[in-house]
Amino acid sequence: MAPPADAAKYASEVGGQTLLVDFESYDVLVVGGGLAGIRAAIAAVEANPRVKVGMVSKVYPMRSHTVSAEGGAAAALRPEDSYEKHAFDTIKGSDYLADQDVVEAFVREAPLEIIQMEHWGCPWSRDPDGKISARPFGGMTTWRTCFAADKTGFHMLHAVFQTSLKYPQIVRHDESFVTKLLVEDSRCVGVVALDIRTGRFDAITAKSVILATGGLGRVYAFTTNGNICTGDGMALAYRAGAGLKDMEMVQFHPTGLPFTGILITEAVRGEGGYLLNNEGDRFLKRYVPNKMELGPRDIISRAMITEFEEGRGFDGPHGKYMHLDVRHLGEKVIDRKLPFMRELGREFVGIDIVHEPIPVRPVQHYMMGGVDAEISGKTEILGLYAAGECANVGLNGGNRLGSNSLSECLVFGAAAGRAAAQYASSAKPVSANPVDAMLWDEARRVESEYLEKKGGQERIGPIREEMQREMDAGAGVFRTKEALSRLARNLGGLRERFEKVKIDDSSRTFNTEIVAALELDFMLEVSSTVVFSALAREESRGAHARRDFPERDDAKFLKHTVCFHTNTLAPRIEYSDVHITTFQPQARTY
Amino acid sequence: MPDKRIEIKATRYDPATDEKPHLQSYDIPFYDESMVVLDALNHIKSHVDGSLSYRWSCRMGICGSCGMMVNGTPKLTCNAFLRDYWPRAIIVEPLNNFPIIRDLVIDMEDFMRKLKSIKPWIIRKQELPLGAGEHYQTNEQIDDFRQFSECINCMLCYAACPVYGLNNEFLGPAATALARRYNLDSRDQGLKERLPVIADPEGVWECSFVGECSVVCPKGVDPAKAIQQTKLDTTMRFVLPYGNRD
Numbered sequence: 001m002a003p004p005a006d007a008a009k010y011a012s013e014v015g016g017q018t019l020l021v022d023f024e025s026y027d028v029l030v031v032g033g034g035l036a037g038i039r040a041a042i043a044a045v046e047a048n049p050r051v052k053v054g055m056v057s058k059v060y061p062m063r064s065h066t067v068s069a070e071g072g073a074a075a076a077l078r079p080e081d082s083y084e085k086h087a088f089d090t091i092k093g094s095d096y097l098a099d100q101d102v103v104e105a106f107v108r109e110a111p112l113e114i115i116q117m118e119h120w121g122c123p124w125s126r127d128p129d130g131k132i133s134a135r136p137f138g139g140m141t142t143w144r145t146c147f148a149a150d151k152t153g154f155h156m157l158h159a160v161f162q163t164s165l166k167y168p169q170i171v172r173h174d175e176s177f178v179t180k181l182l183v184e185d186s187r188c189v190g191v192v193a194l195d196i197r198t199g200r201f202d203a204i205t206a207k208s209v210i211l212a213t214g215g216l217g218r219v220y221a222f223t224t225n226g227n228i229c230t231g232d233g234m235a236l237a238y239r240a241g242a243g244l245k246d247m248e249m250v251q252f253h254p255t256g257l258p259f260t261g262i263l264i265t266e267a268v269r270g271e272g273g274y275l276l277n278n279e280g281d282r283f284l285k286r287y288v289p290n291k292m293e294l295g296p297r298d299i300i301s302r303a304m305i306t307e308f309e310e311g312r313g314f315d316g317p318h319g320k321y322m323h324l325d326v327r328h329l330g331e332k333v334i335d336r337k338l339p340f341m342r343e344l345g346r347e348f349v350g351i352d353i354v355h356e357p358i359p360v361r362p363v364q365h366y367m368m369g370g371v372d373a374e375i376s377g378k379t380e381i382l383g384l385y386a387a388g389e390c391a392n393v394g395l396n397g398g399n400r401l402g403s404n405s406l407s408e409c410l411v412f413g414a415a416a417g418r419a420a421a422q423y424a425s426s427a428k429p430v431s432a433n434p435v436d437a438m439l440w441d442e443a444r445r446v447e448s449e450y451l452e453k454k455g456g457q458e459r460i461g462p463i464r465e466e467m468q469r470e471m472d473a474g475a476g477v478f479r480t481k482e483a484l485s486r487l488a489r490n491l492g493g494l495r496e497r498f499e500k501v502k503i504d505d506s507s508r509t510f511n512t513e514i515v516a517a518l519e520l521d522f523m524l525e526v527s528s529t530v531v532f533s534a535l536a537r538e539e540s541r542g543a544h545a546r547r548d549f550p551e552r553d554d555a556k557f558l559k560h561t562v563c564f565h566t567n568t569l570a571p572r573i574e575y576s577d578v579h580i581t582t583f584q585p586q587a588r589t590y
Numbered sequence: 591m592p593d594k595r596i597e598i599k600a601t602r603y604d605p606a607t608d609e610k611p612h613l614q615s616y617d618i619p620f621y622d623e624s625m626v627v628l629d630a631l632n633h634i635k636s637h638v639d640g641s642l643s644y645r646w647s648c649r650m651g652i653c654g655s656c657g658m659m660v661n662g663t664p665k666l667t668c669n670a671f672l673r674d675y676w677p678r679a680i681i682v683e684p685l686n687n688f689p690i691i692r693d694l695v696i697d698m699e700d701f702m703r704k705l706k707s708i709k710p711w712i713i714r715k716q717e718l719p720l721g722a723g724e725h726y727q728t729n730e731q732i733d734d735f736r737q738f739s740e741c742i743n744c745m746l747c748y749a750a751c752p753v754y755g756l757n758n759e760f761l762g763p764a765a766t767a768l769a770r771r772y773n774l775d776s777r778d779q780g781l782k783e784r785l786p787v788i789a790d791p792e793g794v795w796e797c798s799f800v801g802e803c804s805v806v807c808p809k810g811v812d813p814a815k816a817i818q819q820t821k822l823d824t825t826m827r828f829v830l831p832y833g834n835r836d
Binding site for chain 2: 116126166343460465507
């Protein structure tokens with residue numbers, strides 16, 4: 001398929017397959033249409049109105065998982081608060097694995113971003129005087145979590161997405177799945193994307209690329225995350241040679257609904273809800289006596305598992321659970337502050353939380369780890385940036401505080417957008433020939449591995465379900481060398497089975513089975529980085545709790561784990577220094 | 591009840607091979623009382639027939655992806671419980687009134703264009719600089735537009751709307767509700783810019799006030815009210831001096 005000599009854009013058809021190459025698509029290409037991605041796109045345009053921005057997302061942007069965030073977004077906006085307090089809470093919450101220079105920059109930017117969202121129409125809940133209100137949250141020493149009732153992520157996402165529609169410079173590729181990053185001479189120059197609706201493979205070129213693809217919760221069976229959270233951006237960057245940092249740091253939220261894993265927001269406890277064991281006891285007094293229900297997520301999740309193991313959980317058809325009780329708050333407060341929780345209880349559990357306690361248990365929720373990125377989102381690959389949950393800029397360390405992640409999407413999404421726009425303004429244009437060949441190779445790879453394969457017998461669904469069960473069992477709240485080693489072996493076995501996978505769907509039109517196969521490929525990849533990073537960190541810090549190494553070991557492990565891709569299941573692991581500026585590590589008690 | 595089962599009849603359609611959509615029947619295990627229609631579809635896709643195509647993500651009624659016709663009624667399938675239908679079969683079809691791309695997947699590009707056409711962003715004569723802080727707004731002022739801001743763009747209201755079914759030029763319920771959401775926001779001054787779209791003959795005036803949109807909305811939004819209020823508003827603007835506010 002030789003391109004016409006002077007064409008900047010051409011389509012060709014080979015073997016029933018359409019390929020589209022566009023050599024001058026964008027200055028900045030954002031992968032992912034959630035809060036971080038859209039914020040990045042707007043920031044790029046506002047930094048330089050002449051910048052052409054593409055946004056490719058596997059779903060319509062308003063379906064992105066930001067939509068499920070509930071409790072709020074943290075920012076030191078109130079007079080009694082300070083940057084230093086927000087920074088210290090975040091760093092202590094991270095179990096001292098956060099990069100302190102990054103945290104210090106974050107806490108300064110967060111209030112401005114909350115105001116920006118207000119100007120863009122986010123319906124923040126208000127104090128009686130009309131100012132943006134705040135509520136208490138876990139691990140925060142003062143009221144600094146701004147909220148829009150208990151649908152904060154939903155309102156932020158719709159506000160920022162609808163605002164993005166006014167910028168003609170932002171061009172969207174909705175329902176397009178990125179299968180590979182285009183890397184030419186160690187520089188990222190775009191992506192290969194499968195247009196889901198048509199089955200066409202597109203080379204979308206750009207002078208810079210920002211990954212904002214969110215988390216990987218779906219590698220676990222019991223997770224709050226939606227079906228789309230499959231670690232795509234992490235796997236894309238990892239395969240392209242970037243490092244994945246602190247992948248052992250997986251957050252388990254204390255309060256998910258049994259069976260579905262639907263999130264019950266921490267704001268329930270922020271507003272005064274109690275966590276009770278089967279003796280009716282507020283058991284957290286034995287674990288975080290000074291914070292009680294507002295302790296950090298890692299410690300509360302461990303406390304709940306410990307109570308279960310000691311026989312003080314309730315037994316239900318979907319395993320052990322605790323009671324989250326808001327009955328004493330009264331209907332008026334619940335309807336004003338937690339209306340979505342009442343709706344979820346009614347719709348999905350069949351209870352009215354005004355009159356009955358909510359059954360909850362710890363559930364995978366968030367990934368502190370991600371693509372190793374600097375404060376500007378810059379990664380080790382020239383032209384490649386990352387922001388939001390898929391990135392690890394060093395904000396969250398070993399444990400993220402609730403409500404820091406929505407603010408993170410804004411602050412670091414905007415930073416990446418500005419940095420990528422600036423880089424693009426001086427970067428060389430993308431050259432044609434290698435992109436052409438890379439597109440062809442990638443389209444052939446997907447065709448031959450999935451669509452044309454004869455004789456495979458394995459199905460995607462059972463492999464995915466087994467991976468999820470294995471991850472729950474081996475890389476959950478508590479870990480041991482034995483369980484992690486078994487998990488690593490089993491993931492190897494699942495990878496072998498995946499090589500024999502057979503696709504039922506041969507259609508080119510909206511083939512969601514091929515998307516599921518590509519996602520499972522990515523999930524198996526990132527799962528192995530979680531497991532090997534967890535095996536290597538022989539200490540307990542933040543969300544990473546090793547029963548065989550129960551103490552934090554600053555002498556050996558006050559370090560970031562960084563994984564690099566190899567030709568085997570096991571990554572090459574390196575360590576990098578934690579940036580410590582103001583706060584020396586100390587014992588972490590609440 | 592290890593052996594309880596339920597029949598799901600799902601629409602199958604591949605434009606490359608099928609002249610028109612048809613139903614395919616699947617007999618699947620109903621192993622947990624908490625199962626929803628979406629769980630049944632996921633069971634089919636994982637274990638029976640990987641080629642069945644549909645959209646979904648959050649499975650908690652907030653992302654708006656999984657709207658389908660369930661026994662003839664537009665529903666979020668993540669929130670349609672099998673126990674409410676069993677032992678009858680459940681017919682799952684793509685949302686009415688939209689072109690079908692494939693199986694249970696509808697083409698919603700028309701809505702995406704309509705959404706953009708109503709300028710769903712805060713419009714101000716003069717933007718407040720960031721350094722000036724937030725606009726003050728009371729919770730009561732938010733209550734004015736709150737319900738219209740709860741729209742998750744799930745398209746159930748368009749599937750229920752007989753007018754949209756006949757004439758897809760009609761702006762329709764969700765887009766009108768979202769226009770109303772911004773017009774009622776105390777921070778917004780964009781009514782005049784939105785008026786040409788919503789007061790157009792294909793805008794609110796097309797609505798015959800059947801009200802089905804408000805009945806099927808899973809989020810308690812009342813688009814029918816938005817449409818009637820907008821009709822009143824646009825009339826008042828032309829006949830009354832105070833109606834000409836910004």
